[in-house]
Each structure stands twice: as C-alpha cells, then as structure tokens.
Amino acid sequence: MQREDVTAVAAPGQLLERADELGQLQESLHGVARSGRGQAVLLAGEAGIGKTALAGEFCAGLGTTRVLTGACDALHTPRALGPLLDIAMQTRGELARRVDAGALPGDLAAALLDELRRGSPTVVVIEDLHWADEATLDLVRLLVRRLNAVPALALLTYRHDELDRRHPLRVLLGELPRAAVTRIVLGPLSAGAVATLAGPYGIDARRLHERTGGNPFYVTEALAAGTARVPDSVRDAVLARVARVSRPALALLEAVAVVPQRTELWLLEALAEGDLGALEACVASGMLRAEAGAVGFRHEIARVAIEETLPPDRRLALHRRALAALAAAPGGQADLAHIVHHAEAAGDVEAILRYAPRAARRAAAVGAHREASDQYARALRFADRLAAPERADLLDRRSYECYLTGALPDAIEARQRALAEHLLLGDRLRAGDGHRWLSRLAWFSGETATAEREAHRAVEVLEQLAEGPELAMACSNVSQLRMLASDVAGARHWGTRAIEIAERTGTPETVLHALANIGTAELQAGLDEGTEKLERSLRLAQEAGMEEHVARAHSNIGAIAVYQRRYRLAERFLEAGMAYCEGRDLDSLLLFMLGWSARSALEQGRWEEAEARAVAVLDRAGAAVPSRVYGLAVIGRLRLRRGDPEAWEPLDEALELAMQSGELQRLGPVVLARAEGRWLQGEHDLMAAETERTLALALDRRVLWAAAELIAWRRRAGLAVELPPCPLPEPFHLELAGDVAGASAAWTRIGCPYEAAIALLSGAGEPGLRHGLAEVQRLGARAAARHFARALREKGVRDVRQGPRAATRSNSAGLTRRETEVLTHLAGGLRNAEIAQRLVISEKTVDHHVSAILDKLRARTRTQAAAEARRLGLLDR
Amino acid sequence: MQLYAILRRSGWRSGADLEVAARRSAQVGHEEMSTEVRWIRSYVLDEGRGGVGTVCIYEATSPEAIRKHARLADLPLDEIVKVSDTVIVRPDPTPRPA
Numbered sequence: 016m017q018r019e020d021v022t023a024v025a026a027p028g029q030l031l032e033r034a035d036e037l038g039q040l041q042e043s044l045h046g047v048a049r050s051g052r053g054q055a056v057l058l059a060g061e062a063g064i065g066k067t068a069l070a071g072e073f074c075a076g077l078g079t080t081r082v083l084t085g086a087c088d089a090l091h092t093p094r095a096l097g098p099l100l101d102i103a104m105q106t107r108g109e110l111a112r113r114v115d116a117g118a119l120p121g122d123l124a125a126a127l128l129d130e131l132r133r134g135s136p137t138v139v140v141i142e143d144l145h146w147a148d149e150a151t152l153d154l155v156r157l158l159v160r161r162l163n164a165v166p167a168l169a170l171l172t173y174r175h176d177e178l179d180r181r182h183p184l185r186v187l188l189g190e191l192p193r194a195a196v197t198r199i200v201l202g203p204l205s206a207g208a209v210a211t212l213a214g215p216y217g218i219d220a221r222r223l224h225e226r227t228g229g230n231p232f233y234v235t236e237a238l239a240a241g242t243a244r245v246p247d248s249v250r251d252a253v254l255a256r257v258a259r260v261s262r263p264a265l266a267l268l269e270a271v272a273v274v275p276q277r278t279e280l281w282l283l284e285a286l287a288e289g290d291l292g293a294l295e296a297c298v299a300s301g302m303l304r305a306e307a308g309a310v311g312f313r314h315e316i317a318r319v320a321i322e323e324t325l326p327p328d329r330r331l332a333l334h335r336r337a338l339a340a341l342a343a344a345p346g347g348q349a350d351l352a353h354i355v356h357h358a359e360a361a362g363d364v365e366a367i368l369r370y371a372p373r374a375a376r377r378a379a380a381v382g383a384h385r386e387a388s389d390q391y392a393r394a395l396r397f398a399d400r401l402a403a404p405e406r407a408d409l410l411d412r413r414s415y416e417c418y419l420t421g422a423l424p425d426a427i428e429a430r431q432r433a434l435a436e437h438l439l440l441g442d443r444l445r446a447g448d449g450h451r452w453l454s455r456l457a458w459f460s461g462e463t464a465t466a467e468r469e470a471h472r473a474v475e476v477l478e479q480l481a482e483g484p485e486l487a488m489a490c491s492n493v494s495q496l497r498m499l500a501s502d503v504a505g506a507r508h509w510g511t512r513a514i515e516i517a518e519r520t521g522t523p524e525t526v527l528h529a530l531a532n533i534g535t536a537e538l539q540a541g542l543d544e545g546t547e548k549l550e551r552s553l554r555l556a557q558e559a560g561m562e563e564h565v566a567r568a569h570s571n572i573g574a575i576a577v578y579q580r581r582y583r584l585a586e587r588f589l590e591a592g593m594a595y596c597e598g599r600d601l602d603s604l605l606l607f608m609l610g611w612s613a614r615s616a617l618e619q620g621r622w623e624e625a626e627a628r629a630v631a632v633l634d635r636a637g638a639a640v641p642s643r644v645y646g647l648a649v650i651g652r653l654r655l656r657r658g659d660p661e662a663w664e665p666l667d668e669a670l671e672l673a674m675q676s677g678e679l680q681r682l683g684p685v686v687l688a689r690a691e692g693r694w695l696q697g698e699h700d701l702m703a704a705e706t707e708r709t710l711a712l713a714l715d716r717r718v719l720w721a722a723a724e725l726i727a728w729r730r731r732a733g734l735a736v737e738l739p740p741c742p743l744p745e746p747f748h749l750e751l752a753g754d755v756a757g758a759s760a761a762w763t764r765i766g767c768p769y770e771a772a773i774a775l776l777s778g779a780g781e782p783g784l785r786h787g788l789a790e791v792q793r794l795g796a797r798a799a800a801r802h803f804a805r806a807l808r809e810k811g812v813r814d815v816r817q818g819p820r821a822a823t824r825s826n827s828a829g830l831t832r833r834e835t836e837v838l839t840h841l842a843g844g845l846r847n848a849e850i851a852q853r854l855v856i857s858e859k860t861v862d863h864h865v866s867a868i869l870d871k872l873r874a875r876t877r878t879q880a881a882a883e884a885r886r887l888g889l890l891d892r
Numbered sequence: 893m894q895l896y897a898i899l900r901r902s903g904w905r906s907g908a909d910l911e912v913a914a915r916r917s918a919q920v921g922h923e924e925m926s927t928e929v930r931w932i933r934s935y936v937l938d939e940g941r942g943g944v945g946t947v948c949i950y951e952a953t954s955p956e957a958i959r960k961h962a963r964l965a966d967l968p969l970d971e972i973v974k975v976s977d978t979v980i981v982r983p984d985p986t987p988r989p990a
Binding site: 623626627630650653654657658659660661797831833834856857859860863864866867 | 916923954956960966971
C-alpha cells in the first residue's frame with residue numbers, strides 16, 4: 016500500500032475510538048429533536064486530536080438535517096465575525112442581509128436564532144473558538160443563552176490547551192451556566208488504535224504511539240511521511256512528506272501555505288502564476304483538501320510547518336502576490352483582515368497603513384473591539400510615516416478601543432500621545448477632549464487626584480473656545496467626579512452648567528448623564544429630589560433608545576437604595592430594571608440587580624426569597640462574573656444565620672473574588688457577612704483581624720452604613736472601638752450610645768427584623784431578650800437563638816423554650832406559611848391547577864395543602880374553608 | 893452531591909400525618925427535584941406528647957436544595973448537618989421499607 020494513501024485509511028467512516036463521543040453527539044441531537052429545545056456541546060482537545068474530523072463524521076451521518084458551519088480564523092488579528100460570515104453565506108436571507116449591513120452581535124444572534132427555528136432540528140458548528148474575535152464571542156454567548164428556545168444543536172470546538180487564564184474564551188466558558196452546555200474532551204488514541212493504523216505499513220506501532228502521544232494527526236502524518244523511523248515532531252513528519260513531492264506540486268503547496276485557513280482557487284491562480292497543473296495530484300494524495308471553490312491543508316499544523324520553512328525571499332514574494340491579488344479583488348470588505356495579514360508578512364508598510372485602519376474601523380463597527388485595537392496598534396507601529404493629524408486621530412481611536420476592552424494603561428498611553436499631537440497641532444478642541452478622556456481613564460484606574468486635575472484642565476482649555484458638545488461633556492465629567500466624592504453642591508453646580516450648555520448645543524446624551532450625576536449625588540445624600548431627576552434621566556434614555564444607560568440607571572438607583580436601607584424605593588427600581596434587562600440580553604446588569612435584590616430580601620427578613628434569588632444568581636453567574644460575589648455573600652450569610660453547613664465556603668470564595676477588585680462595593684457585603692459569622696461563632700480575634708482594613712477604607716470613603724455596622728460587630732465582640740466624629744446611621748448610633756431599645760425600634764421602623772433582634776443582645780433586660788429570642792426563632796436564625804438562650808440563662812432564666820419552627824408561622828389555625836398562601840389563592844377563586852402555576856409547585860402538592868387546610872380549619876369544602884379563613888382573618892393581603 | 897442529616901423534631905401530631913407527609917416528600921423529590929435531592933432513609937422519632945419527628949438522611953446538591961425540598965413538600969426543618977462519614981456497626985433491627 017502506498018504511504019500517500021494513509022489518509023484514506025483514516026478517512027471518514029473509519030474514525031477510531033470516537034464511538035462514545037459520536038454517540039454523545041447523536042444523543043444530544045435526538046434530545047433536541049424530541050424536546051424542541053436546543054443544546055450546546057463544547058468539544059475541546061489539543062491541536063490535531065481530531066475535533067474537525069469528529070464534527071465532520073457526525074455531520075456526514077445526519078442525512079437531511081440542516082447543517083450550518085463556520086470557522087474562526089488563524090490570523091494574528093482575525094476577521095470580525097468570521098464564522099458568522101461563513102454561516103451567512105450558507106443561509107442567505109435576513110442573516111446575510113444584516114451581516115452586509117454591518118449589524119451588531121445582538122441583531123445577528125437574533126437573525127441566527129430565527130434561522131435555527133426553521134429546521135427541526137438544525138446543527139450549527141462553529142470551529143476553533145480559541146481564535147475567535149470579540150464580536151464572535153459575544154455572539155456565541157448570546158446564542159448559548161438563547162439556545163433553549165430553538166430546536167438546534169450548537170457544536171463549538173476549541174483547543175483547550177491554548178487558553179491561558181486571561182484568554183477571552185476562557186472567560187466566556189466560565190460565564191456559561193453549567194447546565195446549559197455539555198462538555199466533551201477528546202483524548203489521544205490508544206496504543207491499540209495506533210497499531211491498527213500502523214498495521215499495513217510495518218512500522219513499529221509502539222514507538223509510533225510513544226512518539227506521537229496518540230495524536231491522530233501526528234500519527235497519520237508520520238505514516239504518510241514514508242521515513243524509516245518515526246519523525247521527531249509532527250512538523251518533521253509534514254516536512255518529510257513534502258520533501259517527496261514533485262516541484263510543481265511543491266510550488267502549489269507553498270502558495271497555499273501562505274494563506275491562512277484555505278485558499279480560494281482564483282487567489283491560488285494568482286499566487287501560482289497560472290500553473291495549477293499539479294493541483295489534482297496534491298488533492299488526490301491527501302496533502303490538500305478541496306472544498307467549494309477553495310483548497311486548504313488538512314490541518315493548520317501542516318500549513319504552518321510549511322510556511323515557516325519557506326525561504327524568506329519566496330515567502331515575501333508569495334505574500335506580496337497575495338496582497339496584490341486581494342487588494343485588486345472586487346468588493347472584498349470581509350477580506351480586510353486577510354489583506355492586512357499579507358501586508359504585514361510582506362513588510363509592505365504602505366499597505367499596512369492603508370488597510371489596517373480600515374480593518375480597525377470595520378471591526379469596531381461590529382463590536383470586535385479587541386481586533387480593532389490590534390489593527391490600530393499595527394498601523395501605529397509606523398506612526399512616523401503618517402501625517403500628524405492622521406496619527407493623532409489613530410491614537411485617539413486606539414485609545415478608545417483599548418478603553419472598551421479594559422486595557423487601561425494602553426488606553427492612557429495612547430491618549431497621552433494623542434494629546435501631545437493635538438497640542439502641537441494647536442487643535443485645542445481635541446486637546447480639551449483629550450484631557451476629559453484622561454480624566455475618565457484615571458478615575459477607572461483608581462487615580463482620583465489625576466482624574467480631578469485632568470477634569471478641570473479639560474474645562475479650562477475648552478472654555479476658551481466657542482461653546483460646544485465637548486465643553487458640555489467636560490462639565491458633566493466634573494459633576495460625576497463631584498458625585499463620586501459625595502459633594503452634592505459641586506455635583507449640582509457642574510451638572511447644571513453641563514445641562515445648560517448641552518441644551519444649547521443639542522447634545523441630549525450629555526443632558527441625561529448630567530441629570531443622572533446630580534440625581535445620584537442627591538439620592539446618596541438622602542435628598543428625595545434626586546429620585547425625580549434620575550427618573551427624568553431614565554425617561555430621556557428610554558426615548559433615545561439607550562438601553563444600557565436605562566438598565567444601568569435602574570441598577571445604580573436600586574443598589575444605592577438597598578445600601579441606604581430604603582427598601583420600597585429599591586424594590587421599585589430593581590424589579591423594573593430586571594424586567595427591562597430580561598428581554599434585552601443585558602445579562603450582567605440583570606445579575607447585578609438580582610444579587611442586590613437578594614440582599615434586600617435578606618435584610619427585610621424574607622429569607623426564603625433571599626435564598627431563592629441568591630441561588631438563582633449563583634446558577635447563572637459563572638466564576639468569571641463579578642456579580643457572583645453578591646450571591647455568595649447572601650448564601651453564606653444565610654447559612655451562618657441558620658446554622659446550615661458549609662457557610663464559610665461561599666464566603667471564602669466571595670472574599671477572594673472581592674479582593675481581586677478591592678472595591679468597597681464588593682468587599683463590604685462579604686466582610687460584613689464574615690464579621691457576623693465570626694461573632695456568631697465567638698471568634699473575636701479573627702473578626703478583629705478581618706475587619707480592620709475594610710473599616711478604615713469605609714471611614715475614609717465615608718461609606719457610613721458599612722462603617723457603622725463594622726463598628727457595631729466589633730463592639731458586640733467586646734473589642735474597643737473608636738467612634739468617628741461624623742454622625743452614624745440612626746440604629747447603630749443608638750446602639751453604640753447604649754439605647755438598645757431605641758436601636759431595636761429604629762430597626763423595626765426601617766424594616767429589618769433580624770437586626771432589630773440582634774441589637775437587643777447589647778443590653779436588653781429579660782423581656783427584651785425573650786422577645787428577641789422569639790423573633791430569631793421565627794426567622795429560623797438558630798445561631799443567634801443560641802446567643803439569646805445563653806444571655807437569658809445568664810440572667811438566671813430557666814425555661815428557655817424551643818419555640819415554633821420557622822416553617823410554621825403562628826396564626827390561630829396553625830396553618831403553615833405555604834398553606835396560608837394556597838388558602839389565599841383558593842379564597843380568590845383559583846383552581847388547583849392555577850394555584851400550582853402561580854406558586855410554581857405541582858398540582859398534587861397543592862392538593863395535599865388543600866387537604867391539610869380543610870383539616871385544620873375543620874371545613875368540609877373549599878368554600879367553607881375560604882369563609883372560615885376570612886372570619887379568622889387568616890388571609891394574606 | 894453531599895450527604896446531610898436533617899432533624900425534624902416533633903414535626904407531626906401522629907404517625908398518620910407523617911405518612912401523608914412522607915408521600916409528599918417522595919413525590920416532590922422524585923418528580924420536581926430529582927437532580928437536586930435524593931432521600932436515603934429516615935428514622936421516626938417518638939416525641940411523646942410532642943407527637944413524632946424524624947431524623948432524615950439525604951443526598952443533596954446544597955443545604956438550599958434541602959430547604960427548597962422542605963418548602964415544596966411542606967415539611968418542617970429544624971437543623972441541617974453535613975455528614976462526613978457513615979459507619980455501620982450493625983444492620984438496623986427491623987427496617988421498614990418506605
């Protein structure tokens with residue numbers, strides 16, 4: 016048997032040792048077909064392990080099922096939305112239209128999902144996600160989230176060994192809810208499988224398995240190499256094979272090797288200068304694979320191996336030819352990234368300067384900001400060849416893209432260079448705007464002093480010119496800094512100025528930003544007019560269709576309100592905000608608000624609700640999601656209070672997460688929960704150590720609710736505390752001043768039953784302690800109950816009762832909480848099925864509750880039960 | 893999944909009430925929460941005039957899953973403790989199948 020035929024042996028239909036994985040894929044697909052609900056499968060494995068082969072094998076066996084495939088590019092800076100462009104070419108229709116129109120990932124995902132609704136089922140394959148651009152990753156995130164609603168199987172492949180900790184795909188995978196995806200990892204071939212492949216060639220199968228580690232591509236290349244001993248690396252295997260082909264064939268292989276992924280035939284013709292005679296032989300031998308109108312290597316490994324060993328002058332010549340051919344091709348917008356790739360490889364600076372900025376703008380337009388940033392950086396490497404105005408413009412754009420991708424130091428550097436250019440050019444408008452940007456970037460980097468300085472410099476510079484949008488934004492920027500520094504007067508002064516200028520210069524966006532700044536400052540200071548301004552800002556944003564601003568405004572108001580313990584206000588905005596986010600794929604803000612609503616419920620003593628919400632946050636927030644901290648803090652605190660096991664695990668994880676950002680907003684809830692835990696468990700030394708730094712931080716930033724609570728825990732633990740000069744929130748102030756009854760009453764007014772009880776431990780007499788004990792027992796706070804029991808025993812009290820369980824709230828008929836709920840619905844005329852739906856329980860369970868209700872109320876019919884309940888005043892309002 | 897011990901002291905007035913509750917418990921566990929809780933076994937406690945209680949052993953994904961199960965099946969719940977090991981010295985005297 017000829018060595019070149021080895022690929023035929025390993026050809027489709029004879030994939031070795033992939034039966035299990037194939038079965039898994041088929042089962043998933045059957046599941047989709049049966050239930051009509053989509054699933055995602057993540058297929059991972061090292062290069063050459065056969066992910067593409069498995070995907071191909073799976074798809075080949077699908078018969079009439081519709082298959083859509085796309086692949087990510089192996090370019091330094093990949094095409095934006097590469098795989099989606101591939102898929103759009105197959106579906107045509109609305110998806111293709113939107114792609115041409117340059118739509119954003121959100122709209123593209125919607126169009127793709129519409130396409131997937133049509134088949135039953137459809138299979139979508141997206142390969143090599145480790146090379147995906149940012150826009151594609153966004154799209155995949157949206158797709159996986161929504162997949163449940165369409166009958167489609169999404170098969171996503173990637174090289175897991177190429178993901179370091181910060182890789183964007185790693186982050187995305189960390190965000191996907193575990194229940195939403197099936198993960199398959201392909202392993203190497205066993206010695207037996209390798210022996211099967213090697214059999215006909217008389218090569219040492221054991222040595223082959225050892226050397227190749229069972230990597231299928233390496234194995235097949237080694238066998239095809241035709242050398243006596245096994246090549247040392249897969250690269251050597253590929254090169255050994257290449258060494259044996261004819262000259263015309265080699266020329267063709269080299270031409271194909273310089274074009275990533277695959278080479279279209281027209282391009283190959285240009286590269287090979289018309290001589291395609293040896294092409295058929297190359298394909299027949301299996302060295303190249305033919306697809307629709309293009310050829311490519313069987314694996315990227317082979318292509319790279321050949322490209323890297325090309326003589327430099329040959330490489331340059333080929334890249335130059337590719338560049339020329341692509342640049343001359345009609346309507347090649349999607350090829351900008353490829354053009355830049357060849358321009359760079361050919362060392363053609365002019366071409367880089369011409370095409371890289373265009374590629375950047377195209378990428379930015381569809382939301383592939385990392386790629387846009389890269390392309391600008393590429394052009395800027397030759398910045399000295401550019402005219403000053405163009406250079407300054409590219410620097411500004413590069414800074415903006417870096418900002419969007421969170422690369423702050425790079426954003427600052429580019430902006431500073433741009434500023435220098437604008438100053439030299441005497442462009443004070445751009446210079447002023449540059450100062451404003453530097454102010455914002457400094458603030459994000461935690462450099463408040465620089466932020467203030469640059470903010471005022473921006474206004475100074477822009478004031479010298481005629482009024483314009485830039486001056487309005489500069490003023491609004493100052494107002495934001497004043498708000499963040501809790502300076503209401505300053506926020507108002509600068510915000511008002513910003514609004515006036517913005518209204519005169521027609522910049523509505525700045526109007527609503529400034530309104531939001533003033534409103535937030537006022538709200539933070541406890542001034543109710545703030546809410547009105549924030550609502551106005553919200554309305555403006557809604558009218559302008561600025562969805563993210565609307566969502567952010569809801570979440571900011573909600574969070575501030577919860578923090579200030581103004582629960583009705585908080586719930587109004589959080590509920591509305593979450594509903595707003597739900598239909599709009601604003602997932603991170605939704606999770607943020609869900610976390611805060613969990614905390615709100617916890618603080619109001621609605622612990623079952625808090626539990627449900629916090630669990631929901633954790634279910635949906637993978638390890639890479641910042642809002643996970645809030646869910647963990649609530650769960651941990653609940654477990655501590657209830658005396659449930661594993662209380663410290665979520666709190667330890669939360670602490671680690673919160674320390675990554677070091678922000679008080681995240682540290683606060685965690686450190687407070689841990690402080691309470693230490694107090695509940697009598698670990699006073701640990702509490703002292705763990706709370707010291709955060710307390711200092713909270714006092715420094717005048718985050719007084721948090722500071723006061725930390726001081727209170729420390730005092731309750733018997734630690735000496737120093738009261739700050741500023742007035743602390745009322746309930747804490749009263750407790751620390753020794754007015755325990757007053758403190759408890761204040762907590763009750765605010766609506767925090769647990770806190771109202773705990774305060775009593777700081778000095779109440781027997782009646783107060785008994786009341787506190789009953790309260791914490793009602794809430795199910797077993798840990799605190801022990802403290803009360805001990806306090807009562809210390810007062811000589813003997814009969815410290817256990818009291819009713821949390822599940823049974825006291826009312827005269829002895830109905831449980833659940834039974835009261837069911838009874839209320841029943842009295843409202845709902846049937847069992849409707850009650851079941853309303854409470855999200857099964858009909859049978861409702862039935863059991865109804866029986867118990869009839870029993871306890873000694874009623875014979877539902878109507879009787881309802882009447883009796885009304886008489887006794889048992890129904891929920 | 894972890895193993896947990898759950899105390900439900902004086903949860904019911906009589907054995908008959910407990911039996912009804914047990915059916916609810918099994919149904920919720922089997923139909924609604926099969927991937928989150930697995931009821932392993934229970935010992936019924938004679939609480940004298942306090943009626944009957946139970947010590948239940950469950951496998952569950954989290955303490956919250958156990959609480960959710962108790963809510964849906966309307967079972968009282970006093971305490972959840974994590975079980976780190978099972979040591980069987982002798983078989984139960986007269987185990988009653990559920």
